[in-house]
Amino acid sequence: MMRTMSEAxxxxxxxxxxxxxxxxxxxxxxxxxxxxxxxxxxxxxxEFQFLGENMPQSTKTAIMVxxxxxxxxxxxxxxxNFFGRSGSTEARIAIIPSAxxxxxxxxxxxxxxxxxxxxxxxxxxxxxxxxxCEDPLMQSYVENCTGVFMTGGDQLRLCGLLADTPLMKTVxxxxxxxxxxxxxxxxxxxVMGHYMIAGGGSGESPNRALVDMTTGLGIxxxxxxxxxxxxxxxxxxxxxxxxxxxxRMGIGIDEDTCALFEGDxxxxxxxxxxxxxxxxxxxxxxxxxxxxxxxxxxxxxxxxHILSHSDRYDFxxxxxxxxxxxxx
Numbered sequence: 569m570m571r572t573m574s575e576a577x578x579x580x581x582x583x584x585x586x587x588x589x590x591x592x593x594x595x596x597x598x599x600x601x602x603x604x605x606x607x608x609x610x611x612x613x614x615e616f617q618f619l620g621e622n623m624p625q626s627t628k629t630a631i632m633v634x635x636x637x638x639x640x641x642x643x644x645x646x647x648x649n650f651f652g653r654s655g656s657t658e659a660r661i662a663i664i665p666s667a668x669x670x671x672x673x674x675x676x677x678x679x680x681x682x683x684x685x686x687x688x689x690x691x692x693x694x695x696x697x698x699x700x701c702e703d704p705l706m707q708s709y710v711e712n713c714t715g716v717f718m719t720g721g722d723q724l725r726l727c728g729l730l731a732d733t734p735l736m737k738t739v740x741x742x743x744x745x746x747x748x749x750x751x752x753x754x755x756x757x758x759v760m761g762h763y764m765i766a767g768g769g770s771g772e773s774p775n776r777a778l779v780d781m782t783t784g785l786g787i788x789x790x791x792x793x794x795x796x797x798x799x800x801x802x803x804x805x806x807x808x809x810x811x812x813x814x815x816r817m818g819i820g821i822d823e824d825t826c827a828l829f830e831g832d833x834x835x836x837x838x839x840x841x842x843x844x845x846x847x848x849x850x851x852x853x854x855x856x857x858x859x860x861x862x863x864x865x866x867x868x869x870x871x872x873h874i875l876s877h878s879d880r881y882d883f884x885x886x887x888x889x890x891x892x893x894x895x896x
Contacts, residue, residue, distance in 0.1 A: 628653045629749045631829040635795045635821030636754030646826045646839055651685045653749040654715025660689040662713045666729045667721030667755040674719050701733035710738050720754030724766055740787050746831045754795050762789035763813050774807040777861040794820045810846050811856040811865050818846030835881040847871040
Protein backbone atom coordinates (compact mmCIF):
# COMPACT_ATOMS: atom_id res chain seq x y z
CA MET A 569 0.00 0.00 0.00
CA MET A 570 2.96 2.30 0.47
CA ARG A 571 4.85 2.70 -2.78
CA THR A 572 5.37 5.11 -5.65
CA MET A 573 2.71 5.56 -8.26
CA SER A 574 5.15 4.41 -10.93
CA GLU A 575 5.75 1.15 -9.05
CA ALA A 576 2.01 0.64 -8.75
CA UNK A 577 1.73 0.88 -12.51
CA UNK A 578 4.50 -1.69 -13.11
CA UNK A 579 2.46 -4.56 -14.56
CA UNK A 580 -0.66 -2.62 -15.39
CA UNK A 581 -2.11 -2.35 -18.85
CA UNK A 582 -1.76 1.41 -19.39
CA UNK A 583 -4.61 1.46 -21.87
CA UNK A 584 -7.09 -0.21 -19.56
CA UNK A 585 -9.12 1.97 -17.22
CA UNK A 586 -10.82 -1.21 -15.98
CA UNK A 587 -7.48 -2.68 -14.91
CA UNK A 588 -6.50 0.56 -13.19
CA UNK A 589 -9.71 0.52 -11.21
CA UNK A 590 -9.18 -3.10 -10.13
CA UNK A 591 -5.64 -2.31 -8.97
CA UNK A 592 -6.82 0.68 -6.98
CA UNK A 593 -9.58 -1.32 -5.31
CA UNK A 594 -7.12 -4.08 -4.42
CA UNK A 595 -4.73 -1.54 -2.89
CA UNK A 596 -7.26 0.30 -0.77
CA UNK A 597 -9.58 -2.59 0.06
CA UNK A 598 -7.46 -5.75 0.49
CA UNK A 599 -10.05 -8.37 -0.47
CA UNK A 600 -9.97 -11.17 -3.00
CA UNK A 601 -9.32 -9.96 -6.57
CA UNK A 602 -12.19 -12.01 -7.96
CA UNK A 603 -14.54 -10.31 -5.51
CA UNK A 604 -13.19 -6.94 -6.62
CA UNK A 605 -13.87 -7.80 -10.25
CA UNK A 606 -17.37 -9.02 -9.48
CA UNK A 607 -18.16 -5.85 -7.56
CA UNK A 608 -17.09 -3.73 -10.52
CA UNK A 609 -18.97 -5.87 -13.01
CA UNK A 610 -22.09 -5.54 -10.88
CA UNK A 611 -21.96 -1.78 -11.30
CA UNK A 612 -21.26 -1.82 -15.04
CA UNK A 613 -24.64 -0.25 -15.79
CA UNK A 614 -23.88 2.92 -13.84
CA GLU A 615 -21.13 5.48 -14.07
CA PHE A 616 -18.23 4.29 -11.92
CA GLN A 617 -17.00 6.74 -9.30
CA PHE A 618 -13.29 6.23 -8.53
CA LEU A 619 -12.62 5.16 -4.97
CA GLY A 620 -13.99 6.45 -1.70
CA GLU A 621 -17.38 7.75 -2.83
CA ASN A 622 -18.57 7.03 0.70
CA MET A 623 -15.23 7.71 2.37
CA PRO A 624 -15.73 9.58 5.65
CA GLN A 625 -14.18 13.05 5.52
CA SER A 626 -12.35 14.56 8.45
CA THR A 627 -14.03 17.51 10.15
CA LYS A 628 -10.63 18.92 11.14
CA THR A 629 -9.10 19.51 7.74
CA ALA A 630 -6.88 22.54 7.23
CA ILE A 631 -4.25 24.09 4.99
CA MET A 632 -0.89 23.82 6.72
CA VAL A 633 1.82 26.25 5.61
CA UNK A 634 5.13 25.13 7.11
CA UNK A 635 8.28 27.26 7.28
CA UNK A 636 10.61 24.37 6.45
CA UNK A 637 12.92 22.15 8.51
CA UNK A 638 10.01 20.70 10.47
CA UNK A 639 10.94 18.13 13.10
CA UNK A 640 11.10 14.73 11.39
CA UNK A 641 12.82 12.76 14.16
CA UNK A 642 11.75 13.58 17.71
CA UNK A 643 8.30 14.94 18.59
CA UNK A 644 7.26 15.48 14.94
CA UNK A 645 4.54 17.81 16.22
CA UNK A 646 3.69 19.41 12.89
CA UNK A 647 3.81 16.17 10.93
CA UNK A 648 1.66 14.42 13.51
CA ASN A 649 -0.82 17.29 13.24
CA PHE A 650 -0.99 16.78 9.48
CA PHE A 651 -1.37 13.03 9.97
CA GLY A 652 -4.21 13.50 12.46
CA ARG A 653 -6.06 16.04 10.35
CA SER A 654 -5.76 13.73 7.36
CA GLY A 655 -7.62 10.98 9.19
CA SER A 656 -4.99 9.36 11.47
CA THR A 657 -4.92 5.61 10.86
CA GLU A 658 -7.58 6.04 8.17
CA ALA A 659 -5.44 8.60 6.33
CA ARG A 660 -4.72 8.16 2.63
CA ILE A 661 -1.84 10.52 1.92
CA ALA A 662 -0.41 11.78 -1.38
CA ILE A 663 3.19 13.00 -1.17
CA ILE A 664 4.28 15.40 -3.92
CA PRO A 665 8.10 15.72 -3.85
CA SER A 666 8.35 17.49 -7.20
CA ALA A 667 10.04 20.62 -5.83
CA UNK A 668 13.09 18.55 -4.89
CA UNK A 669 16.03 17.72 -7.12
CA UNK A 670 15.96 14.28 -5.50
CA UNK A 671 12.22 13.56 -5.42
CA UNK A 672 12.59 9.81 -4.90
CA UNK A 673 14.78 10.28 -1.81
CA UNK A 674 12.68 13.00 -0.20
CA UNK A 675 9.47 11.20 -1.10
CA UNK A 676 10.68 8.00 0.55
CA UNK A 677 11.62 9.93 3.68
CA UNK A 678 8.09 11.23 4.20
CA UNK A 679 6.62 7.89 3.17
CA UNK A 680 8.58 6.26 5.99
CA UNK A 681 7.49 8.90 8.50
CA UNK A 682 3.78 8.66 7.70
CA UNK A 683 4.04 4.90 7.45
CA UNK A 684 5.49 4.73 10.96
CA UNK A 685 2.60 6.87 12.16
CA UNK A 686 0.17 4.30 10.78
CA UNK A 687 -1.40 5.88 7.69
CA UNK A 688 -3.72 3.49 5.85
CA UNK A 689 -2.40 4.37 2.41
CA UNK A 690 0.48 6.45 1.07
CA UNK A 691 1.43 7.25 -2.50
CA UNK A 692 4.41 9.22 -3.77
CA UNK A 693 3.28 11.23 -6.80
CA UNK A 694 6.70 11.57 -8.40
CA UNK A 695 5.74 14.15 -11.02
CA UNK A 696 8.62 15.11 -13.29
CA UNK A 697 6.65 16.15 -16.37
CA UNK A 698 3.47 18.21 -16.69
CA UNK A 699 1.84 15.47 -18.76
CA UNK A 700 1.84 13.24 -15.68
CA CYS A 701 -0.68 15.61 -14.10
CA GLU A 702 -3.25 14.27 -16.56
CA ASP A 703 -2.61 10.64 -15.60
CA PRO A 704 -5.97 9.04 -14.65
CA LEU A 705 -4.39 7.01 -11.85
CA MET A 706 -2.80 10.04 -10.22
CA GLN A 707 -5.95 12.06 -10.74
CA SER A 708 -8.10 9.40 -9.09
CA TYR A 709 -5.80 9.30 -6.09
CA VAL A 710 -5.90 13.04 -5.43
CA GLU A 711 -9.66 12.96 -5.94
CA ASN A 712 -10.03 10.52 -3.08
CA CYS A 713 -7.08 10.86 -0.74
CA THR A 714 -7.50 12.58 2.64
CA GLY A 715 -4.22 14.49 2.76
CA VAL A 716 -1.70 16.00 0.33
CA PHE A 717 1.84 16.90 1.40
CA MET A 718 4.10 19.04 -0.82
CA THR A 719 7.78 18.83 0.13
CA GLY A 720 10.55 21.42 -0.02
CA GLY A 721 12.96 22.16 -2.82
CA ASP A 722 12.58 24.80 -5.55
CA GLN A 723 9.25 26.60 -5.70
CA LEU A 724 9.80 27.60 -9.34
CA ARG A 725 10.24 23.95 -10.27
CA LEU A 726 7.11 22.99 -8.31
CA CYS A 727 4.98 25.66 -9.99
CA GLY A 728 6.41 24.82 -13.38
CA LEU A 729 5.20 21.24 -13.01
CA LEU A 730 1.86 21.77 -11.27
CA ALA A 731 0.44 25.20 -12.19
CA ASP A 732 -2.72 25.14 -14.34
CA THR A 733 -2.91 21.33 -14.45
CA PRO A 734 -5.98 19.16 -13.82
CA LEU A 735 -4.26 17.54 -10.84
CA MET A 736 -3.48 20.85 -9.14
CA LYS A 737 -6.98 22.13 -9.84
CA THR A 738 -8.39 19.10 -8.03
CA VAL A 739 -6.06 19.54 -5.05
CA UNK A 740 -6.81 23.24 -4.76
CA UNK A 741 -10.58 22.83 -5.00
CA UNK A 742 -10.70 19.96 -2.52
CA UNK A 743 -8.57 21.92 -0.05
CA UNK A 744 -10.82 24.96 -0.34
CA UNK A 745 -13.91 22.81 0.24
CA UNK A 746 -12.33 21.32 3.34
CA UNK A 747 -12.29 17.80 1.91
CA UNK A 748 -8.57 17.26 2.47
CA UNK A 749 -5.75 18.53 4.62
CA UNK A 750 -3.16 20.15 2.37
CA UNK A 751 0.34 20.86 3.68
CA UNK A 752 3.37 22.45 2.09
CA UNK A 753 6.79 22.90 3.64
CA UNK A 754 9.53 25.32 2.54
CA UNK A 755 9.08 25.55 -1.26
CA UNK A 756 5.74 23.80 -0.79
CA UNK A 757 4.75 26.71 1.47
CA UNK A 758 6.05 29.44 -0.83
CA VAL A 759 3.67 28.43 -3.63
CA MET A 760 0.48 28.88 -1.57
CA GLY A 761 -0.38 32.43 -2.65
CA HIS A 762 -1.43 33.84 -6.01
CA TYR A 763 1.78 35.87 -5.95
CA MET A 764 4.91 33.99 -4.92
CA ILE A 765 8.38 34.95 -3.77
CA ALA A 766 10.65 33.19 -6.24
CA GLY A 767 13.91 34.34 -4.67
CA GLY A 768 15.83 37.34 -3.47
CA GLY A 769 18.24 38.56 -0.84
CA SER A 770 18.24 39.24 2.87
CA GLY A 771 19.82 41.48 5.48
CA GLU A 772 19.22 44.75 3.63
CA SER A 773 16.77 47.60 3.91
CA PRO A 774 13.56 46.95 1.96
CA ASN A 775 14.04 47.66 -1.74
CA ARG A 776 12.53 46.52 -5.01
CA ALA A 777 15.56 44.46 -6.05
CA LEU A 778 15.52 42.50 -2.80
CA VAL A 779 12.69 40.23 -3.92
CA ASP A 780 11.82 38.37 -7.13
CA MET A 781 8.10 37.81 -7.60
CA THR A 782 6.13 35.48 -9.84
CA THR A 783 2.84 33.61 -9.85
CA GLY A 784 2.18 30.80 -7.36
CA LEU A 785 -0.45 28.07 -7.20
CA GLY A 786 -3.19 30.31 -5.76
CA ILE A 787 -4.27 27.97 -2.96
CA UNK A 788 -4.59 30.88 -0.51
CA UNK A 789 -4.55 33.76 -3.03
CA UNK A 790 -4.83 36.53 -0.43
CA UNK A 791 -1.38 35.93 1.06
CA UNK A 792 2.29 36.14 0.12
CA UNK A 793 4.33 33.56 2.01
CA UNK A 794 8.00 33.64 2.95
CA UNK A 795 9.55 30.65 4.70
CA UNK A 796 12.69 30.03 6.82
CA UNK A 797 11.75 33.53 7.87
CA UNK A 798 13.69 34.78 10.89
CA UNK A 799 16.18 31.96 10.43
CA UNK A 800 17.34 33.61 7.19
CA UNK A 801 16.61 37.24 8.06
CA UNK A 802 13.86 37.72 5.48
CA UNK A 803 11.76 40.48 7.07
CA UNK A 804 12.91 43.13 4.61
CA UNK A 805 12.28 40.77 1.69
CA UNK A 806 8.66 40.20 2.72
CA UNK A 807 8.18 43.93 3.34
CA UNK A 808 9.44 44.60 -0.18
CA UNK A 809 6.94 42.08 -1.58
CA UNK A 810 4.04 43.68 0.29
CA UNK A 811 5.08 47.14 -0.90
CA UNK A 812 4.72 45.78 -4.45
CA UNK A 813 1.38 44.07 -3.72
CA UNK A 814 -0.32 46.00 -0.92
CA UNK A 815 -3.61 44.17 -1.49
CA ARG A 816 -2.06 40.97 -0.10
CA MET A 817 -1.21 39.87 3.42
CA GLY A 818 2.39 38.97 4.20
CA ILE A 819 2.98 35.73 6.11
CA GLY A 820 6.53 34.97 7.29
CA ILE A 821 7.00 31.53 8.84
CA ASP A 822 10.01 30.34 10.84
CA GLU A 823 11.50 26.89 10.56
CA ASP A 824 9.75 24.04 12.42
CA THR A 825 6.69 26.29 12.59
CA CYS A 826 3.32 26.07 10.88
CA ALA A 827 0.65 28.61 10.01
CA LEU A 828 -2.46 26.47 10.10
CA PHE A 829 -5.33 27.95 8.08
CA GLU A 830 -8.67 26.65 9.29
CA GLY A 831 -12.06 26.75 7.61
CA ASP A 832 -13.43 29.44 9.93
CA UNK A 833 -11.10 32.09 8.53
CA UNK A 834 -8.52 31.90 11.31
CA UNK A 835 -4.85 31.08 11.37
CA UNK A 836 -3.34 29.13 14.26
CA UNK A 837 0.37 28.82 15.00
CA UNK A 838 1.96 25.53 15.97
CA UNK A 839 5.64 24.68 16.34
CA UNK A 840 8.77 26.11 17.88
CA UNK A 841 9.13 29.45 16.12
CA UNK A 842 6.93 32.37 15.15
CA UNK A 843 4.63 33.45 12.36
CA UNK A 844 4.99 37.08 11.31
CA UNK A 845 2.00 38.83 9.77
CA UNK A 846 2.40 42.00 7.74
CA UNK A 847 -0.99 43.65 7.30
CA UNK A 848 -1.11 46.50 4.74
CA UNK A 849 -4.85 47.05 5.23
CA UNK A 850 -4.28 50.58 6.56
CA UNK A 851 -1.16 51.34 4.53
CA UNK A 852 -0.97 55.09 3.99
CA UNK A 853 2.12 55.41 1.80
CA UNK A 854 4.83 53.65 -0.14
CA UNK A 855 7.29 55.06 -2.64
CA UNK A 856 7.61 51.71 -4.39
CA UNK A 857 6.58 53.07 -7.79
CA UNK A 858 8.77 56.15 -7.56
CA UNK A 859 12.25 54.90 -6.70
CA UNK A 860 14.96 52.88 -8.37
CA UNK A 861 15.34 49.15 -7.97
CA UNK A 862 18.02 49.36 -5.28
CA UNK A 863 16.79 52.50 -3.53
CA UNK A 864 15.34 52.05 -0.03
CA UNK A 865 11.58 51.82 0.28
CA UNK A 866 9.35 53.95 2.46
CA UNK A 867 6.32 52.10 3.85
CA UNK A 868 3.82 53.93 6.05
CA UNK A 869 1.42 52.35 8.58
CA UNK A 870 2.23 48.73 7.83
CA UNK A 871 0.89 46.70 10.76
CA UNK A 872 3.07 43.98 12.25
CA HIS A 873 2.01 40.99 14.35
CA ILE A 874 4.29 38.26 15.66
CA LEU A 875 2.54 35.10 16.80
CA SER A 876 3.95 32.06 18.58
CA HIS A 877 2.61 28.61 19.47
CA SER A 878 -1.20 28.50 19.99
CA ASP A 879 -1.70 32.17 19.04
CA ARG A 880 -4.41 32.85 16.45
CA TYR A 881 -5.18 35.45 13.83
CA ASP A 882 -8.65 36.26 12.49
CA PHE A 883 -8.43 37.27 8.82
CA UNK A 884 -11.92 38.75 8.70
CA UNK A 885 -11.35 40.98 11.72
CA UNK A 886 -7.64 41.39 10.86
CA UNK A 887 -6.86 40.89 14.53
CA UNK A 888 -4.64 38.55 16.57
CA UNK A 889 -5.92 36.56 19.53
CA UNK A 890 -3.62 35.43 22.32
CA UNK A 891 -4.51 32.67 24.83
CA UNK A 892 -5.48 34.02 28.23
CA UNK A 893 -5.65 37.59 27.02
CA UNK A 894 -9.01 39.33 26.73
CA UNK A 895 -7.54 42.23 24.76
CA UNK A 896 -6.73 41.95 21.06
